[in-house]
Amino acid sequence: EIVMTQFPATLSVSPGEGAILSCRASHSVSSNLAWYQQKPGQAPRLLIYGASTRATGIPARFSGSGSGTEFTLTISSLQSEDFAVYYCQQYNNWPPLTFGGGTKVEIK
């Protein structure tokens, strides 16, 4: 099973600032990685797949990069609606499909 580790667990950011979230895989997952955003009481929403391809309707301030075992999600200028929990998920080697533990982006 591929273990996904996200860090930091919590990121405090002021509106308008940028944020960099990290995700590490225990073994290479090539570029087979997705990112999701989840707000309280809501279902997750797909942001990125293929490590760097934005899903339909996702603003350009969200960008993904990386391959192998190291990945980042960058939010270039945080808007109020971006404060949420973010999860990475690998799909290179499954079953099982595995998620990271999440990074909470909170208002500083």
Added chain:
Amino acid sequence: EVQLLESGGGLVQPGGSLRLSCAASGFTFSSYAMSWVRQAPGKGLEWVSTISGSTLSTYYADSVKGRFTISRDNSKNTLYLQMNSLRADDTAVYYCAKDMPWFGIWGQGTMVTVSS
């Protein structure tokens, strides 16, 4: 508009059973793999099971293998999860999700509570 609507959650005693349903609309249901993903209270996301669109191949997490059964009725555009021998650690919000191997569309979720 693509929509997924889960139902069937509730309170069940340990060892009991429950069947979840996910009604799909807005897309050709039989053409897409469908999955269940769960989230325990205050915790992260855990993939539970996936079923292919037409070949009906099924896949399970080790934590539910032998206890849960995923199925679908393409004539009714509905996905199911039969959950048997439920345990306290199965308590979670259960989401159905469209697309594989990433999850492009999610339902709103249904809560399953396993408690005596």
